[in-house]
Amino acid sequence: MLAGVSLELGAGECLHVLGPNGAGKTTLLRVVAGLLTPEKGTVEWGGYPTHADRDAWCASFSYLAHSDGLKPELTARENLAFDVGMRHAVSDAEIARVLDEVSLASSRSLPAGTLSAGQRRRLAIARVMLAAAPLWILDEPHTNLDTAGTELVSRVIGRHLDGGGAALIAAHQPPAIRNHVPRRLELA
Numbered sequence: 001m002l003a004g005v006s007l008e009l010g011a012g013e014c015l016h017v018l019g020p021n022g023a024g025k026t027t028l029l030r031v032v033a034g035l036l037t038p039e040k041g042t043v044e045w046g047g048y049p050t051h052a053d054r055d056a057w058c059a060s061f062s063y064l065a066h067s068d069g070l071k072p073e074l075t076a077r078e079n080l081a082f083d084v085g086m087r088h089a090v091s092d093a094e095i096a097r098v099l100d101e102v103s104l105a106s107s108r109s110l111p112a113g114t115l116s117a118g119q120r121r122r123l124a125i126a127r128v129m130l131a132a133a134p135l136w137i138l139d140e141p142h143t144n145l146d147t148a149g150t151e152l153v154s155r156v157i158g159r160h161l162d163g164g165g166a167a168l169i170a171a172h173q174p175p176a177i178r179n180h181v182p183r184r185l186e187l188a
Contacts, residue, residue: 002028002038007185009135009166013156014180017170021188026066028187029139032168033063045135059087062131064138068124072113075087075122075179076104079112084130098126102152117144125153129160135162141175154178 009015017025030036032043034050034057037052043050050057070079077095084090099105102122104115113162122143128136136157142150157167158177167182169175175182 002031002187005185005187007161009168010163011134011164013098014161014167014169014175014177014182015185016174016182017168017185017187018172018174023187027140029063029137029170033061033137034058035063053054060133061135062128062133064124064128064136064141066139066143068120069127070112070120070123071113073179075109075111076115077108079123079161080127080130083127087131087133090130094130098129101129101156102126103148118146118149121145122149122152125156129156134165136165136169138167138169138171140171141169142171142173 005028007015017028019025026034031038034043034054045057045060066110071082074082076099080095080098081090096105096108099108102125104119104122104126107115107119112123115123125141128138138157141153141157145153154175154177157169157175158180161167161177161180174184
């Protein structure tokens with residue numbers, strides 16, 4: 001149960017939510033994303049309750065859950081084209097660039113269901129990157145990633161923050177983001 005939790009996040013900031021299993025990290029992220037309704041209190045963005053204009057709120061963030069949310073029968077490229085295409089126009093060149101950046105260029109035509117867990121996580125990170133949302137809500141973003149994948153995620157989060165974006169990250173380990181020291185919110 002979450003009670004008395006308050007947080008603020010501005011442009012260029014990262015907030016690391018930590019705590020033991022069952023402390024409510026994922027629940028907090030799901031409340032912020034509007035997937036769960038808080039029993040008390042509100043979630044605001046830009047000074048307005050997020051429930052007042054749900055479409056505008058949903059366009060303002062990109063959410064990465066424990067589950068990668070990929071369609072296993074679609075290829076890596078098709079997953080990105082479909083998911084991001086529901087938010088805004090995305091070109092094949094943009095998709096190719098991001099797939100290359102997350103080291104999945106050679107897997108672009110493979111069904112997502114045939115990719116390794118780490119490759120699926122990289123593909124899910126690519127989706128967050130292409131969403132072009134100012135707020136990234138990331139639940140255990142380093143799950144299933146090797147050292148290179150972990151470094152990649154930290155690098156793209158840092159670039160997002162450098163560009164004025166914000167990140168709300170739930171993770172057991174503090175994210176190591178070059179030139180950024182995330183604030184901490186510890187749940188008991």
